[in-house]
Amino acid sequence: MTRVTALFLQRRRRERLSEEEKRALEDAVAEIRVLPARHVLVHQGDTVTRSTMLIEGLMCRYMDGRDGHRQLVALHVPGDFVDLHGFPLEQLDHDVATISRSKVATFPRETLLTLTRNHPHLVRMLWFSTLLDAAMHREWIFRLGRLGAMGRVAHFFCEMKVRLSLVGLSNDNRFHLAVTQADIAEACGLTPVHVNRVLRQLRDNGQLAFQRGMAHVLDWHALKVTGEFDDAYLYVDGTPD
């Protein structure tokens, strides 16, 4: 029997979850839903009464600027909790939305509270998963603060390739990523027009081809150099699961 939570922390460097813990987490799922593309799940300031894990699809977290421009602060792939930060914080400081059509599992806040009482070790795993988000946030800060446009886009694709690989959604050098150039722009702090030019350069350089939601890494080493990418911050587990 495959569990909807099977991808949670998959292949991450961490203590193992016991069978009992896995079952407890699985049993905490109250509901499984499908959300349409471009659907806002949580609004900034909402009081959080449940947490959500992404099972299939692509979701993001973002903040709004005064001029209406959005800045993505996270992109979520299957296996990620998309709003677990709201569990200790009780309110969220940002919006959470789908990018493509997504299947999600819902964990009621009350059930999670019970879990934390009965499974202290599982709590540390949940905590760990939110700190993985924080580590990715830090890397995004680095990306935006220190890299030029080429580096930012290259770094973005490097991260997505590794994260999708971890959950079995990229085997060779291709992977599906249902984002538009405008989404990439919102993630990388650029304009869509400039993202377009950068993608062309990466293609012409023979590093990366991206079109219609399909990324093809042409030269992984070169792409990592361009994006100054090192996957240490993703806490990938060396040992097989």
Next chain:
Amino acid sequence: MTRVTALFLQRRRRERLSEEEKRALEDAVAEIRVLPARHVLVHQGDTVTRSTMLIEGLMCRYMDGRDGHRQLVALHVPGDFVDLHGFPLEQLDHDVATISRSKVATFPRETLLTLTRNHPHLVRMLWFSTLLDAAMHREWIFRLGRLGAMGRVAHFFCEMKVRLSLVGLSNDNRFHLAVTQADIAEACGLTPVHVNRVLRQLRDNGQLAFQRGMAHVLDWHALKVTGEFDDAYLYVDGTPD
């Protein structure tokens, strides 16, 4: 008797710590040390055997780029844990260092593990404090991705003013912040030269004066507008503005 941990989560929107929890946290302090300015406390990749709370001074977390440029990912004021992320993560993905001479309290990892077993509610407060860091990371992503140079520097000073106020280090519109223009540049993803020009503009605009480590907010409202600043992400407890 004042506790060294008295400033922890001070004036943050959260459940209260009981007297017993406060005592347990205080008792977990193994050592109090003074670190010189510009001293690296934790290196990227180090295995974390203890956690550190800043009592007095100013510290930062940063990542190194290939060309030797640093990017700050966090700035810490008294009352902050500077490396609590390392407790669940076990290793850190970034460096932690002092900016000015700092007094810190040390919590051995083992002691914290015991705490988490005996005080489940306190664990959620520690978790909360790391997610406050994550919320600040997100705001920094927004700052870098969506604001121009003026906005970034204005936003930076807005955040520091609010955070220092929370721990009693800014009463009127002045506060001491022992950073150089180069530090501000590393936090805001700019060059020191450009930070200098922006500071001059902010001074000429009558919004902010900063010299020799002393910031003077001349027009709080205007500064917040320039930095598109809203303190919601700091989870301040019952703030009058």
Next chain:
DNA sequence: CGTAACATTGATTTCTGTCAATCCGAGTGG
């Protein structure tokens, strides 16, 4: 087949980085 969303391209402007010099203030030693 028409429409809307997305992608592409070129021309131009604006902003920030780079380079290079100078200035200033605090602490130091003669």
Next chain:
DNA sequence: CCACTCGGATTGACAGAAATCAATGTTACG
């Protein structure tokens, strides 16, 4: 007490990167 030095701050001239403005092209889909 006064040169000296050094880190940090300041300024100006210039180059380069990315934004902006404005079309045009392409694809998916009802």
